[in-house]
Amino acid sequence: MNNYVFIVTGDVGEGKTTFVTELIKILKLNSIKIAGFIAPSIIENNIKKGFLITNIKTQCSKLLCMNEYVNGFFNIGKFYFNPEGINMGVELIQPENIKEDNLVVIDEVGIFELDNLVWSESIDNLIKKTSKNLLLIVREGLLENVIKKWQIKNYTLINVRASNIDNIASLITKQIKLSIL
Numbered sequence: 727m728n729n730y731v732f733i734v735t736g737d738v739g740e741g742k743t744t745f746v747t748e749l750i751k752i753l754k755l756n757s758i759k760i761a762g763f764i765a766p767s768i769i770e771n772n773i774k775k776g777f778l779i780t781n782i783k784t785q786c787s788k789l790l791c792m793n794e795y796v797n798g799f800f801n802i803g804k805f806y807f808n809p810e811g812i813n814m815g816v817e818l819i820q821p822e823n824i825k826e827d828n829l830v831v832i833d834e835v836g837i838f839e840l841d842n843l844v845w846s847e848s849i850d851n852l853i854k855k856t857s858k859n860l861l862l863i864v865r866e867g868l869l870e871n872v873i874k875k876w877q878i879k880n881y882t883l884i885n886v887r888a889s890n891i892d893n894i895a896s897l898i899t900k901q902i903k904l905s906i907l
């Protein structure tokens with residue numbers, strides 16, 4: 727399909743999720759209908775312990791993963807994932823659940839997705855079965871691989887270090903309004 731993809735990028739801990747959270751607020755004020763999820767960090771005593779998954783529409787959250795064993799969670803790499811958190815994310819971005827939305831946000835697309843895990847199949851479905859505008863959060867070091875894996879041709883890179891949030895919101899709003907016509 728003919729998706730337009732906005733890729734928010736930066737290094738680990740540089741504020742990609744915070745940037746997108748603020749961007750979403752501005753886009754909603756511009757009447758952009760947004761689906762998907764963000765994954766804010768869980769920090770205890772200045773140490774990142776894991777991530778939540780938060781539904782952008784409802785602001786409801788579930789535990790997504792932790793960096794220590796949790797009963798009932800499954801291990802991938804250094805994290806233990808909550809099956810309910812994964813299922814929540816998958817459901818939020820299914821084509822049938824985003825029909826009325828103008829933009830689908832996925833925080834984040836990383837090494838697990840490049841290894842065909844976590845959100846990989848859902849991203850495949852979004853790109854192959856819809857023409858939705860996507861906003862993906864991707865670490866800088868993985869950009870080339872993500873673009874190649876999903877053969878992303880129509881995209882804008884947004885680096886959190888060098889981007890003015892109001893200018894980016896304006897750019898995204900214009901692109902979405904063009905795609906609606």
